[in-house]
Amino acid sequence: MDIINSQKQTTCGFNLYSKLTLVNELKIKPYDNKAIETFYDPANYAVPYNNEKEYQRDWMTFISFCLMSVASYKADYANAIAKGGCTPNLPFAGMKPDEAMNHVDCYPATHKHSTTITKFLGEVYSHIKSREDAAFGSETSPRTLRLLKLPGLSHFTYFALQCALSCTFDRGFENMFENLHLSENTPYPTLGDVKTLYSIAFPNRQAELLGNKSSIENRLLFKPEPTDNPALLRPLIPRENVLNYIMGELCISRELSSYAQVISNDRQISKPLFIDNQLTAVQNMYKKMNLRKEPRLCILCGAAGSGRKLTLQWLAQEENTRLIIINLDRIYKSINLDYLSDELLSLALIEGITLCFSMEDSDLLFNFPQILSMIEQYNLGSFILSGSTLGDIAGFSITRINYPAADLDKSLRFWQIFSSDYQTDPSIDWAQVASKYVLTAGQIKSAIGSAAEMEESQVIDEKTISSAVLLGNSKKLGEIADKVEAFYTWDDLIMADASKQLLKDVCNRVKYRHVIEIQRGWKSAYGNGTSMLFYGPPGTGKTMSAQVIAGELGLPLYRVNLSQIVSKYIGETAKNINAVFNEAKISNVILFFDEADALFAKRTEVSNSNDRHANSESSFLLQKIEDYSGISILATNLFNNFDEAFRRRINYMINITKPDAACRLEMWRNVFPPQENISPDLDLKLFADSLEFTGSVIKSTALRAAYFAVADGTQINMKHLVRAARQELEKVGGTVPLFFGLYTD
Numbered sequence: 001m002d003i004i005n006s007q008k009q010t011t012c013g014f015n016l017y018s019k020l021t022l023v024n025e026l027k028i029k030p031y032d033n034k035a036i037e038t039f040y041d042p043a044n045y046a047v048p049y050n051n052e053k054e055y056q057r058d059w060m061t062f063i064s065f066c067l068m069s070v071a072s073y074k075a076d077y078a079n080a081i082a083k084g085g086c087t088p089n090l091p092f093a094g095m096k097p098d099e100a101m102n103h104v105d106c107y108p109a110t111h112k113h114s115t116t117i118t119k120f121l122g123e124v125y126s127h128i129k130s131r132e133d134a135a136f137g138s139e140t141s142p143r144t145l146r147l148l149k150l151p152g153l154s155h156f157t158y159f160a161l162q163c164a165l166s167c168t169f170d171r172g173f174e175n176m177f178e179n180l181h182l183s184e185n186t187p188y189p190t191l192g193d194v195k196t197l198y199s200i201a202f203p204n205r206q207a208e209l210l211g212n213k214s215s216i217e218n219r220l221l222f223k224p225e226p227t228d229n230p231a232l233l234r235p236l237i238p239r240e241n242v243l244n245y246i247m248g249e250l251c252i253s254r255e256l257s258s259y260a261q262v263i264s265n266d267r268q269i270s271k272p273l274f275i276d277n278q279l280t281a282v283q284n285m286y287k288k289m290n291l292r293k294e295p296r297l298c299i300l301c302g303a304a305g306s307g308r309k310l311t312l313q314w315l316a317q318e319e320n321t322r323l324i325i326i327n328l329d330r331i332y333k334s335i336n337l338d339y340l341s342d343e344l345l346s347l348a349l350i351e352g353i354t355l356c357f358s359m360e361d362s363d364l365l366f367n368f369p370q371i372l373s374m375i376e377q378y379n380l381g382s383f384i385l386s387g388s389t390l391g392d393i394a395g396f397s398i399t400r401i402n403y404p405a406a407d408l409d410k411s412l413r414f415w416q417i418f419s420s421d422y423q424t425d426p427s428i429d430w431a432q433v434a435s436k437y438v439l440t441a442g443q444i445k446s447a448i449g450s451a452a453e454m455e456e457s458q459v460i461d462e463k464t465i466s467s468a469v470l471l472g473n474s475k476k477l478g479e480i481a482d483k484v485e486a487f488y489t490w491d492d493l494i495m496a497d498a499s500k501q502l503l504k505d506v507c508n509r510v511k512y513r514h515v516i517e518i519q520r521g522w523k524s525a526y527g528n529g530t531s532m533l534f535y536g537p538p539g540t541g542k543t544m545s546a547q548v549i550a551g552e553l554g555l556p557l558y559r560v561n562l563s564q565i566v567s568k569y570i571g572e573t574a575k576n577i578n579a580v581f582n583e584a585k586i587s588n589v590i591l592f593f594d595e596a597d598a599l600f601a602k603r604t605e606v607s608n609s610n611d612r613h614a615n616s617e618s619s620f621l622l623q624k625i626e627d628y629s630g631i632s633i634l635a636t637n638l639f640n641n642f643d644e645a646f647r648r649r650i651n652y653m654i655n656i657t658k659p660d661a662a663c664r665l666e667m668w669r670n671v672f673p674p675q676e677n678i679s680p681d682l683d684l685k686l687f688a689d690s691l692e693f694t695g696s697v698i699k700s701t702a703l704r705a706a707y708f709a710v711a712d713g714t715q716i717n718m719k720h721l722v723r724a725a726r727q728e729l730e731k732v733g734g735t736v737p738l739f740f741g742l743y744t745d
Contacts, residue, residue, distance in 0.1 A: 045127060048135035052246060055135075055142035058128050060166045060173070065124060066197040067176050069117045121201045143246050150216055150349055151292075151378055156208050157217045159198055163189045164222065164236045168243060181233075192232035210234075219342045220350060241346040250322075250351060256340050259331045262353070263309075263323045265316045272314065274410060274441060275307040281401045282311050282383075286319060289354065289381020295396050296381040299362055301389055302403025303585055305442020308385045312356060321354065325385065328359040332367060341370045348380055355382045360582070362386035372396075387582060405585075405629055406441060408434055408517045408528070414444045422452045425461040431514035433462065436553060437469050437588050438629040466554045469588060477583040480565075480576070481558040484543070484592065486550035493548050494666050494695065495541055495656060502654045503545055506532060507552045509651070510631065529628045533596070533647075535639040536656035539696030542635040545656060546592045555631065558584070559592045566617070573617045581624045588630065593621075596634040622649055659695065664688040667695050671702040672716070677709070679717040690737040691725060701725050719743045 049055040135141040136148070144165070148158060166173040167188050174187035181190055189197075195207040209231055210217050218224065223237040244251040252260065271279065278300075285298045300308040312323050324347060331340075347353045355375075357365065362384055365372065375382055376395055384390065389400050406414065411434040419430070439447065451460045451468035493500060509530055516522045534542040543559075550557035565576035584591050625632045626649060634650070636642070647653060659667060665688035672678055687693075693701065704724035709716040722743040729736055 044131065046130040046134050048138060048140075049131050049142050049145065050135075050140050052142045052144065055131075055145060056165070056169060058131070059144075059162045060170060062121075062124050062128060062201075063163055063166050063173070063197070064176075065121060066201050067173075067180070069121065069200050117200070118203055125201065143248065147221075147242075147245075147350065150220070152216050154208065155202075155205065156194075156198055157210065157221070159201075160189075160191070160194045160210070160217075160236055161221055161238065161242070163194050163197065164238045165246070168238060186235045188235045188237050190232065191234045191236060194236060195232070216349075220346050239346075241343070241350060245350050252324075252347075253340070253343055256326075256343055260324050260326045263312055263316045263325065265320050265322060267313060267317065269310070269313055269317060272307060272310050274406070274414075275311060275403065278307065278311055278401055278403060279314055281399075282315055283318065285399055285401075286315060286321075286354070286381070292379040292381075295376045295379050296399070297375070297384055297390065297393075297396055298381070298399045298401065299384045299386055299390050300401050300403060301362075301386060303387060303405065303440050305440035305444075305446070306403035306405070307441060308403055310442075312383065321352070323354045323356050323383070325356045325358050328357050328364055328368065332364060341374055344371070345374055345378070349378065355380065356385060357382060358385040360386070361388050362390035363388070365390060387585075405438060408514055410441075411439065411444070412514065412518070414439075414441050415448075418445045418448045419460070422448060423459050425459055428460075428462050428465075431518070432511055433465060435510055435513040436555065438585075439469070439588065443469075470556055477558055477580075477587045477589065480580055480583065481560045481591070484547060484550075484557045484559050486547040486557050488544050488547045489551060490548060492670070493541065493544060494659065494663050494670070495545075496660075496663070499654055499656055502652060503549060506530060506631075506652055507549060510553055529626070530631045530652075531625050531628075531650050532631075532633050532652035532654060533642065533650050534633060534635045534654050534656050535642075536637070537658055537694065538637055539694035540656040540658055541695050542656050543592070543594070544695070545654070546590070546633050546635070549631070549633075550590050553590075553631075556587075556589045557592055558587075558589050559594050561594050562596055574620045577617075577621050577624055581628055584628065584630060590631040590633065591628070592633045592635065594635050595637075597636040597638040618646075622646065625649075658692060661689050664691075664693060664698065667698045668702075671699055672706075676706065677715045679715040682716065682718060682721065686739060687721065687725065690739065691729075693725075693728070697728055701728050704728075 049058075132145055132148075135145060144162075147153065147161070163177075167177060177189045177193055178184050178187055180193050180196075191210065198205070198207045210222070212218070221239060221242055223239055225234045240251065250262065252262070282298065282300070285296070289296050289298075300311065302308055309325070312325070315321070316323055326344070344355060348355050357371070359365065365384065372393065374380065390398060392398060412431055415430045415434050419428075437447075447465060447468045448460070450471060451464045452458075454464055454468060490500075490504075493503075513528075517528070534545060536542060546557055546559075560580055565580070566573050580591065639655075665685055668684040668688050701721065701724045704727060705716050705720040708720040708723055712720070722740050726736060726740060728734075
């Protein structure tokens with residue numbers, strides 16, 4: 001069996017069946033001197049190893065010769081120990097750690113055959129080394145040999161690892177090491193055993209203790225010592241990740257697999273041309289990462305569905321490599337990453353998997369200093385998938401690759417391409433659909449698929465597409481803004497003709513955006529979104545106007561109260577505003593900023609640092625509005641607080657004025673539901689001419705009168721309406737008309 005060909009991916013422990021199969025097939029007999037005639041034929045000198053079986057066979061034979069050499073020293077070594085006041089026996093029996101340290105390296109030179117043994121072992125190792133050198137770096141090299149690429153791995157540590165692996169692959173070695181240190185409870189070599197064998201096999205090299213807890217061998221190769229045994233008595237047991245790697249199995253712990261996704265090179269995808277520039281940039285960056293000359297971070301900035309993950313899938317295919325994406329948002333909210341950092345390091349250095357970290361805000365990476373330290377210490381290269389950029393970090397090379405939202409022309413092609421796989425209503429105007437919804441390629445594909453599942457008749461119409469798009473809206477937006485139901489229509493909106501026409505112009509701007517931008521080539525100097533300011537007295541219909549626009553365009557409306565997100569703490573207001581727009585980008589909604597004067601009233605002359613900070617916050621909101629590809633509406637009662645620079649950067653300024661007498665009469669006539677019982681003598685024109693009520697006050701007055709009528713058990717009459725109007729006037733200190741006296745008890 002060639003274990004290199006085994007590439008199974010599991011989420012469990014080491015495959016015991018595979019291990020036993022390997023042990024049986026190797027059939028190593030450590031004390032069989034005839035092995036040298038087969039394994040070390042001069043004709044094989046410098047012939048590269050082609051598989052793990054062949055390589056492990058030679059190393060295990062070499063270690064068995066080393067163990068036999070220790071047995072040949074038994075008599076002289078026992079005498080050496082006796083002179084030190086210890087019980088004569090095999091190595092370290094009855095010895096204290098410092099005594100073992102004093103005697104472990106002294107005995108080979110006292111033996112009369114030491115020169116012959118050293119020469120013999122040297123020739124055996126020379127044969128192995130010649131074949132290692134020939135195989136090193138090739139695609140067919142044994143996987144264990146590839147571990148020599150680990151940074152800082154010493155010759156002694158690699159020898160120690162081979163000793164530990166020999167016990168894993170052949171139970172006979174367990175017995176030999178147990179006999180060596182006279183401990184049946186430790187069927188693995190101890191550090192003292194390895195130092196003894198190493199000093200015999202390589203007398204001119206310095207045997208050493210393993211590094212500290214953060215060293216590469218202790219983090220990746222050997223299991224930690226669970227007890228307080230002296231250093232020389234520490235058993236050297238290979239970690240599961242090393243055994244999995246040698247067996248050709250990618251084994252990810254259950255903890256990490258809950259937050260990670262492996263991207264393998266076995267998935268064939270065609271080159272996604274709509275991100276062609278990004279593909280080239282990422283591939284070039286990957287090649288620089290592999291040089292390991294400095295720690296590198298490559299940030300893929302873009303919204304969900306913009307092609308970042310697709311880029312990594314294509315990279316795995318083109319470079320014949322593997323990547324793993326770790327969701328730091330989920331890990332940060334669930335567990336501490338400290339105990340998983342060794343596993344991530346093992347995936348990067350042993351498995352050769354490129355680490356990729358996914359997070360909503362790339363600054364979250366600063367909350368994982370162990371990751372940054374790991375990348376910096378070993379000059380790793382990692383990709384970061386984020387919706388925002390990361391600030392500079394001393395000592396790191398940072399590259400940012402942007403995945404901007406698709407323009408209208410590309411969005412139209414995406415809708416047409418993805419919908420071609422389904423049966424759709426031929427009357428759908430895909431250009432208008434593309435104009436209405438600002439989506440990434442991934443979101444468009446998902447919306448079409450969801451619409452197909454929702455449509456029972458199998459023919460997808462525009463209404464179903466709209467429902468599918470809105471179904472994918474982010475639930476998080478509801479945590480920082482309030483959804484406003486859009487149940488009003490143009491018939492409900494009673495206002496001056498000029499203002500109403502401006503609102504219709506806004507809707508036409510969205511509906512016919514594809515004609516202006518694609519067919520006629522117009523571009524906006526301030527982004528491709530639509531922004532407007534509604535100004536006028538309270539109760540004149542600013543919120544209703546926003547609802548009518550949302551209903552006309554079939555887009556959800558979310559109200560953001562700026563007075564609630566403005567904070568006295570520096571930086572918090574901008575952070576809150578940024579959160580709103582980040583969610584809106586992926587939710588495809590109309591943003592309605594009520595009481596905008598809470599922020600823009602502070603755009604004043606700068607007289608102190610507070611004024612300067614307030615002005616920067618209002619400028620930040622303006623910038624986010626310009627960058628937003630959707631629709632944003634600001635509402636205010638104080639128009640004069642907005643300077644000329646602000647007005648120039650807003651697409652529409654719509655004055656929602658107080659209604660005149662004619663508009664008020666129409667409002668009075670429409671305010672009562674059709675089923676309401678109204679007295680024939682109700683003189684609504686008298687109220688419209690005498691009271692300069694806004695639409696909201698008219699509605700409130702009519703509702704009060706309805707309650708009075710229900711309490712009296714009669715129709716709504718003049719007495720009820722006068723009583724209700726009087727209460728509304730008392731709230732604002734208004735003048736009571738003379739005709740009220742005719743209907744007062």
